[in-house]
Structure formats: C-alpha cells, structure tokens
Amino acid sequence: MDFEPSPRSQALHVPLQRFMDDLVLPSMADWHRYADAGVYPLDVIEPLKRRAQDLGLWNMFLPSLRDDQPGSRLDHLDYAPLAETMGRVPWSAEVFNCSAPDSGNIELLQMFASPAQRERWLDPLLRGEIRSCFAMSEPDVGSSDPTQLETRIERDGDGWLVNGRKWFITGAAHPACRVALVIGRSGGGAGGDDPHRRHSIVLVPMDTPGLRIERNIPVMDHQALEGHCEIVLRNVRVPGDHLLGEEGAGFAMAQARLGPGRVHHAMRSIGQCELALELMCERALERHAFSLRVGDFANVQDWIAHSRLEIDQARLLVLRAAWTMDRRGNAAARVDASAIKLITAQLQTRVMDRAMQVFGAMGLTPDTPLARLWSWGRALRFLDGPDEVHLRTVARAELARAKTRRGANARHLRRWIPVPP
Numbered sequence: 001m002d003f004e005p006s007p008r009s010q011a012l013h014v015p016l017q018r019f020m021d022d023l024v025l026p027s028m029a030d031w032h033r034y035a036d037a038g039v040y041p042l043d044v045i046e047p048l049k050r051r052a053q054d055l056g057l058w059n060m061f062l063p064s065l066r067d068d069q070p071g072s073r074l075d076h077l078d079y080a081p082l083a084e085t086m087g088r089v090p091w092s093a094e095v096f097n098c099s100a101p102d103s104g105n106i107e108l109l110q111m112f113a114s115p116a117q118r119e120r121w122l123d124p125l126l127r128g129e130i131r132s133c134f135a136m137s138e139p140d141v142g143s144s145d146p147t148q149l150e151t152r153i154e155r156d157g158d159g160w161l162v163n164g165r166k167w168f169i170t171g172a173a174h175p176a177c178r179v180a181l182v183i184g185r186s187g188g189g190a191g192g193d194d195p196h197r198r199h200s201i202v203l204v205p206m207d208t209p210g211l212r213i214e215r216n217i218p219v220m221d222h223q224a225l226e227g228h229c230e231i232v233l234r235n236v237r238v239p240g241d242h243l244l245g246e247e248g249a250g251f252a253m254a255q256a257r258l259g260p261g262r263v264h265h266a267m268r269s270i271g272q273c274e275l276a277l278e279l280m281c282e283r284a285l286e287r288h289a290f291s292l293r294v295g296d297f298a299n300v301q302d303w304i305a306h307s308r309l310e311i312d313q314a315r316l317l318v319l320r321a322a323w324t325m326d327r328r329g330n331a332a333a334r335v336d337a338s339a340i341k342l343i344t345a346q347l348q349t350r351v352m353d354r355a356m357q358v359f360g361a362m363g364l365t366p367d368t369p370l371a372r373l374w375s376w377g378r379a380l381r382f383l384d385g386p387d388e389v390h391l392r393t394v395a396r397a398e399l400a401r402a403k404t405r406r407g408a409n410a411r412h413l414r415r416w417i418p419v420p421p
C-alpha cells in the first residue's frame with residue numbers, strides 16, 4: 001500500500017495551505033465576532049468562497065465530479081491530507097464547498113438524482129449557492145437503528161405526504177439551507193416487510209408548508225449557528241418526482257452516503273488533534289511550575305508522546321480506508337469506515353483532554369480552541385452512529401472471519417499433562 005499523495009494532490013495542497021495561512025487564519029477574529037453575536041458569518045465566508053473557487057480549491061472531495069461540474073476532482077486518498085489541513089479551522093471546509101452535511105448529500109444526489117433533481121438541487125449545491133441537510137434521526141426511536149424510523153412517506157395522489165419529527169438535523173438553520181433529504185417509512189416498494197427495504201428518501205424544499213423548525217438544539221451547551229435542529233413535518237406534500245432513487249431504497253442510499261464522509265470527518269479530526277498537540281507542546285515549553293518547565297514533567301512528556309503515536313496510528317488507518325475505497329469501492333471499506341469513525345472521535349476527546357490539562361484552567365475557556373474541539377469530539381461519538389454500533393460492526397466482521405477458519409489454530413492448543421516423575 002502506498003499512501004503517498006499524488007503529485008496533483010501535493011500541487012493542490014500548496015495553494016490550500018497558503019489560502020489557510022493568508023486568508024482563513026486572518027479572518028478568524030471576524031468570524032468569531034459574527035458568531036459571538038449569533039449571526040451566521042456569511043460576510044466572512046462568501047468572499048472567501050469566491051476566492052477558493054477561482055483557485056480551483058473547490059468540491060475537492062468528490063471523485064465522481066464530471067468535467068462539466070465545477071471543482072477539482074480528487075480520489076479519497078488524495079483528498080485526505082487536504083481535509084486534515086482544513087480541519088484545523090472547523091468552519092473553513094465550507095469556504096471550499098467541502099463541508100458536511102452537504103458533501104454527503106452531494107454524493108447521494110450525484111449517484112441517484114434524476115436529471116430534474118440534479119438541475120434543481122445538485123447543480124446549485126455544487127456551485128455553493130445553496131445548502132442542504134439530511135433528516136434521519138428521530139426523538140421517538142433509537143436512531144442508531146434506522147430500520148426503526150417512524151416518519152411516514154406515503155403516496156398521496158401523484159405526490160408524497162410526509163409526517164414525522166426529526167432532530168439533531170445539522171445545517172437546517174444555515175441561512176442558505178434550501179432542501180432537506182428526509183428519510184422515512186413508505187408503504188410500497190419491492191421490499192415487502194424487509195426492514196432494510198421499506199424506507200425511502202424524499203427531497204423536501206425547506207419552505208414547503210408543514211415543515212417547521214421547532215428549535216436549534218444546543219449540543220454540549222453550545223448552539224451551533226448552522227443548527228442541529230428539531231424539525232416537525234406535518235402533512236408536508238411534495239410532488240411525485242421529489243422521491244430520490246427508488247421507493248424502498250432509502251436505507252441502502254443512506255449507507256452509500258456514509259463511507260467517504262467518514263474519511264472526511266476522520267481527517268478533519270486528525271487535523272484538529274495535530275493542532276492540539278502543537279498547542280500542548282508550545283504551552284509545555286513556555287509555562288513553568290515548581291521551578292520546572294511544564295514540559296519537563298514526565299507525565300506531560302507521556303501525554304505528548306502518546307498523542308503523537310495515537311494520531312499517527314489513526315492517520316494510517318484512515319489512509320488505508322481511503323486507499324481501499326479508491327481501489328476496491330466503498331463496500332470493501334465498510335468495516336474500516338466504522339473503525340476510523342470510532343477511533344478518531346475517541347482520539348479527539350483524548351488528545352484535547354490532555355492539551356486542556358497542560359493549559360491549566362485556560363484550557364477550559366474559549367481563549368483556546370481546545371474546549372470547543374473537545375465538545376465536538378464528544379458529539380462525534382454519536383454523530384453518524386454511536387461508538388457501540390461501530391464496535392459491533394468491527395467485532396462481527398472479526399467473528400465472521402473466525403468462522404471461516406474454525407480449527408485452523410488447533411495446533412496452537414494443547415492439553416497440558418504433567419510428565420510423570
């Protein structure tokens with residue numbers, strides 16, 4: 001396996017790094033000024049978007065980007081280091097039109113949208129003119145198991161009638177959010193009672209009568225400006241051609257959306273962990289206690305060393321997942337995609353926790369990015385499925401492999417009997 005980014009990826013990384021240094025970092029103070037006032041910082045983001053698009057630093061995450069679609073086409077392995085660089089400033093991915101949940105929705109539309117749906121939703125998303133959200137989780141059912149979703153998507157004459165309640169819908173409060181991809185249970189389809197084939201996805205314009213954002217739910221006491229929203233859909237009617245893909249194929253489509261998105265999330269996390277490690281080391285070198293530099297204490301050195309090693313291990317696993325997706329398709333990387341989702345979310349809280357400790361009480365304040373990044377790491381342990389679901393995926397794959405080689409290790413076992421004296 002060769003994880004060396006291609007010359008094309010390296011060539012894009014140079015202007016990306018320059019863009020981050022020269023334009024994104026100097027905009028941080030402005031971004032926070034808007035955000036602290038509760039205003040989505042469009043005034044900061046929109047001019048940066050135009051610059052990024054001009055430089056070809058645009059839609060870099062989508063290997064299936066066609067020649068007539070805007071942006072730079074990279075495969076997953078080539079995109080991974082760029083996602084790491086963007087991750088250091090969490091809001092910056094939007095500047096390059098590479099942010100979740102739009103990236104996942106764009107992938108889904110690229111695969112399954114009809115020509116009319118492409119024109120109405122995919123093209124403006126690719127141009128960065130609108131944003132979108134993905135509405136799956138529901139307050140009334142354990143949404144770790146999407147076969148339980150209760151939102152109804154029923155045929156109504158020549159259209160669809162949608163009824164249900166969704167929550168934690170990221171991006172729904174973004175001022176440019178125009179469409180929700182809503183997954184729910186529909187009566188028809190070829191799946192019959194198969195729990196994996198009775199859900200469908202419909203495209204619901206955010207201004208459809210009956211769709212109401214009830215609240216933007218704070219996560220870890222923080223209210224994100226783009227929103228993690230609770231949404232009610234009451235007798236929401238959309239035309240028949242707003243069904244995405246086939247009726248009953250919603251579950252399979254939602255799964256298809258997840259693999260690459262996990263590489264993106266994981267690499268952004270790794271970028272944030274690298275930043276935390278750098279901050280931790282800088283602080284350890286300059287702060288003194290008990291006549292020693294904080295970095296001279298053995299436990300702090302252990303934290304630094306463990307962080308370095310764990311970040312490097314995690315990165316290698318993510319790159320393997322990306323490499324597998326590129327070479328063998330998303331399905332072949334299914335278990336790796338679960339593994340990287342799990343380990344990078346846990347890594348993020350671990351590394352942030354160590355860095356906060358080195359900073360002393362300051363580490364808990366908004367004066368450093370650490371506390372916010374710790375909270376986000378904690379949220380990542382639910383987002384796209386809780387840790388336990390991913391552990392289960394890894395364990396099941398391991399047990400399935402063991403089943404195929406039962407007895408192969410028999411010779412390693414013996415019944416110890418003492419040699420008679």
Ligand SMILES: Cc1cc2nc3c(=O)[nH]c(=O)nc-3n(C[C@H](O)[C@H](O)[C@H](O)COP(=O)(O)OP(=O)(O)OC[C@H]3O[C@@H](n4cnc5c(N)ncnc54)[C@H](O)[C@@H]3O)c2cc1C
Binds near residue numbers: 136170171228384389
């Ligand atoms: C910041 C944030 C953003 C989000 N954005 C979105 C979004 O944009 N769209 C969207 O649809 N959803 C979104 N979610 C919701 C997220 O996908 C769900 O929270 C997640 O899938 C878990 O569902 P749940 O909360 O209903 O937990 P439940 O299903 O109720 O699970 C509760 C707990 O049960 C245990 N458990 C569940 N399954 C197993 C198992 N197999 N083995 C062992 N234990 C298990 C776990 O401990 C789990 O935490 C977001 C969540 C957060 C925190």
